[in-house]
Amino acid sequence: MSKARDEERKAGAGGISRRAVLGGAALGLGGIGRVRAAAVEHRALPADFLWGTAISAYQSEGNNINSDAWVSEHVTPTLFREPSGDACDSYHRYAEDIAIAARLGFNCYRLGVEWARIEPSEGAFSNAELDHYARVLETCRAHGLKPVVTFNHFTTPIWFAARGGFEAPDSPDLFARYCRRAAEHLGGLMHLATTFNEANIQLLLQVMPGMSAALPAARAMIAASARATGSPRFSRLAYADPAVATPLMQEAHRKGYEAIKAARPDLPVGLSLTTQDIQPLGPNSSAAAWRDRLYGDWVRVARSHADFIGVQTYTRILVDATGPVAAPAGAELTAAGYEYYPQALANTIRWAHRAIGKPVYVTESGIATDDDRRRIAFIDQALAGVRDCLDEGIPVHSYLYWSLLDNFEWTSGYRMHFGLVAVDRRTFARTPKPSAVHLGAIARANRI
Ligand code: BGC
Numbered sequence: 001m002s003k004a005r006d007e008e009r010k011a012g013a014g015g016i017s018r019r020a021v022l023g024g025a026a027l028g029l030g031g032i033g034r035v036r037a038a039a040v041e042h043r044a045l046p047a048d049f050l051w052g053t054a055i056s057a058y059q060s061e062g063n064n065i066n067s068d069a070w071v072s073e074h075v076t077p078t079l080f081r082e083p084s085g086d087a088c089d090s091y092h093r094y095a096e097d098i099a100i101a102a103r104l105g106f107n108c109y110r111l112g113v114e115w116a117r118i119e120p121s122e123g124a125f126s127n128a129e130l131d132h133y134a135r136v137l138e139t140c141r142a143h144g145l146k147p148v149v150t151f152n153h154f155t156t157p158i159w160f161a162a163r164g165g166f167e168a169p170d171s172p173d174l175f176a177r178y179c180r181r182a183a184e185h186l187g188g189l190m191h192l193a194t195t196f197n198e199a200n201i202q203l204l205l206q207v208m209p210g211m212s213a214a215l216p217a218a219r220a221m222i223a224a225s226a227r228a229t230g231s232p233r234f235s236r237l238a239y240a241d242p243a244v245a246t247p248l249m250q251e252a253h254r255k256g257y258e259a260i261k262a263a264r265p266d267l268p269v270g271l272s273l274t275t276q277d278i279q280p281l282g283p284n285s286s287a288a289a290w291r292d293r294l295y296g297d298w299v300r301v302a303r304s305h306a307d308f309i310g311v312q313t314y315t316r317i318l319v320d321a322t323g324p325v326a327a328p329a330g331a332e333l334t335a336a337g338y339e340y341y342p343q344a345l346a347n348t349i350r351w352a353h354r355a356i357g358k359p360v361y362v363t364e365s366g367i368a369t370d371d372d373r374r375r376i377a378f379i380d381q382a383l384a385g386v387r388d389c390l391d392e393g394i395p396v397h398s399y400l401y402w403s404l405l406d407n408f409e410w411t412s413g414y415r416m417h418f419g420l421v422a423v424d425r426r427t428f429a430r431t432p433k434p435s436a437v438h439l440g441a442i443a444r445a446n447r448i
Contacts, residue, residue, distance in 0.1 A: 043387050043448050050146060050398035051443030052108030053101060053420060054364050055090070056153035056197065057117075059407040060097075062087035066116035068161035068225070068236050069154070069410075075224035079217055081413035088405050089428045094136050100421060100430060101404055102143035104440030109140045110148040110363060110400050112197065113186070116157035119178050130185040137189035146191035148363070148400070150272070151179050151256065153197040154238055154410075158229060165235030166245040166252065176255035180263060187264030194310050194363065195256040198274040199249060200298050202242040207294045208276065208317060209324045210337060214411075215239075242296070250301045257305045271302045272310030272363050275352060277344035278317050287319040295355075302356045308397070309356045310363035313348045316341045335368040335416055342367075342378045346385025353394045360395060362386065366402030368409070368416045375420075375435040379442075387448040401439055405430070 058064050063086060073083040090097055101109055117129040140147040152175070156165060160174060179195065187193075198204070205211045205218075218239045226234035237245070253271060260269050278294060280287035302309050315338040317324050327339035334340050345365050352360050367378040379401065389396050406419035414425060420436035423429070442448065 043390070045390070045446045045448065046397075047446070048397070049446060050108035050148070050361070050400070051439075051446070052106040052110060052145065052148070052398070052400045053404035054110035054148075054400045054402045055097075055112070055404050055407060056150065057112040057114035058084065058087075058153060058155045059403075059409070060088045060090035060405055061114065062089050062091055064114055064116060064155065066120045066157055067114060067155040068116075068158050068165070068234075071158055071161070071228055071234075072221050072225045072236065075221060075228050077217065077220050077224060079214060079221050079411040081411060081415065084408040086428075087408045088423045090405070091132075093428060093430075095139050096430060097404060098136075098139045098143050098145060100432060100436075102145055104420075104432065104436050105444035106440060107144060107146060107443065108148060108191070108398065108400065109145040109404075110150065111136065111140075112150040112153040113182060114155065115152060115160070115178055116155065118182055119157055121157075122159045122163075122174075125181050127185075130182065133182075133186055134189060137186060141189060147189060148192045148194075148361075148398075149186070149190045150194050150197045151182060151260070152195060152237075154201065156237060161225075161236055162229045162231035162234050164233040165240055166237055166248045167235045167240050168233070169248070171248050172252035172255045175252040176259040179256040180259035183260040183263035183267075187260065187267055190264070190267055192268050192270065192308070192361070193260055194270045194272040195253045195260070196249065197272050198312055199253060199271060199301075200246075200273050200295060201238050202240055202245060203294050203296055204274045204276065205238065206242065207278075207290055207324060208338075209326055246296055250297060253301060254305045268307040270308035270310050270358075270361060270363075271298070271306040272312060273298055273302070273352075275311045275313050275348035276315055276317050277313065277341070277347040277351075278319055279347075281318040281320040281325065284321040285319050286321060286323060290317070290319045290324060291351075299355050302358065306356075306358055308359040308361050309352045310361050311345070311348050311352050312364035312402075313345045313362075314364075314366065315339050316344045316347070334374075335370060336412075340367070340374070340378065342381035343385055345382045346388050349386070349389045349394060349396055350392075353389075359397055360389075361398040361400075362396065363398065363400050364402040365399065366418045368418050370417055372433045372435050375433070376438050379435065379439055383442065383448045390448075 073080040278291045332340040406417045409416040422431045
């Protein structure tokens with residue numbers, strides 16, 4: 001996107017001219033009050049456009065004690081600011097979460113199933129946990145929400161990490177076996193599925209300023225996790241050596257894709273990638289090379305083994321001749337420490353469409369902030385970009401906001417708030433924020 005258009009977006013909150021006022025009270029969300037949905041330009045969306053939120057199992061369920069992240073949270077040294085503990089207790093309170101999402105006006109619910117619950121020890125699958133997830137998906141269906149299911153959202157069972165994670169040569173087969181088993185049990189209830197969440201996450205950690213700086217500390221945490229489990233091979237997906245793990249994860253994705261399709265041939269199975277907007281800065285920028293570094297071979301994998309591409313965008317990364325650089329002086333930063341730049345989403349949608357040529361689903365877009373007005377502004381600007389992409393003829397099929405709840409933000413713990421809905425850390429009471437009503441009203445109207 002040209003600089004001029006960026007400026008235009010900034011100034012005009014999406015160049016919005018006509019306004020519609022949508023009432024929060026009509027949604028029956030007691031206590032939220034009546035909220036003016038800010039400017040909405042009247043572009044009707046296809047009737048099957050998916051509106052919703054995304055959440056992962058580990059970050060919301062609580063007490064995933066058989067997952068590898070649980071080990072790393074409890075070792076010294078650790079990168080985790082605090083342990084996940086009960087998280088949002090969504091393992092027990094999923095029906096309440098789903099009911100809130102439905103009442104807000106969404107038609108879709110993206111969630112994860114936790115491999116470590118389904119296969120807590122190698123080869124031993126838990127029918128009770130599979131039945132639990134069947135109830136979760138049935139609850140979505142009963143509320144008119146189409147489930148979008150992520151088979152893996154960064155965490156793996158401890159036994160899997162301890163035998164080398166995705167650095168072990170037979171890891172693709174183990175992943176595919178889990179996918180097959182879960183798809184056989186749950187596939188009939190799914191609307192869409194993805195294998196990995198952000199399959200290229202290890203590559204992002206190398207590319208994103210700030211994240212790459214934490215890699216030595218991450219290595220120390222993994223070494224401590226290896227000691228704690230008595231396994232020198234302990235490896236976690238996000239921190240694994242990409243030279244070894246990326247090809248194995250690509251094989252795992254291909255095999256997982258086929259395994260899910262074998263169980264449910266008509267289910268669209270996509271690939272979700274972390275898609276930050278890499279922009280050139282100054283003369284001789286190496287942006288193209290860094291973009292290749294972020295996506296690696298995943299573009300080719302997506303072309304051959306994905307029915308759609310899941311775009312997950314939070315910011316832009318500026319790259320000058322020397323590589324990625326910090327945000328411009330004076331730029332607004334989100335609470336996550338990177339640049340507030342909602343225009344990034346349109347750019348990554350365009351990139352995904354150009355590079356991969358499959359239907360595009362926005363499977364995550366969101367902002368960490370304690371100022372809910374900035375969340376509303378972010379959503380409006382990101383949606384203006386979705387509308388531009390639709391106007392350009394790009395097949396965009398969803399907008400899923402990360403996240404429904406203020407949940408466990410990995411190493412940042414509970415300090416960072418991405419949610420449309422606040423969660424009381426002691427009582428687990430859920431309180432929708434004005435941004436929840438705002439996005440829900442847009443979803444209901446199905447207009448941007
Ligand atoms: C991940 C989420 C994470 C979110 C916000 C995404 O990359 O899929 O797990 O919470 O970003 O940082």
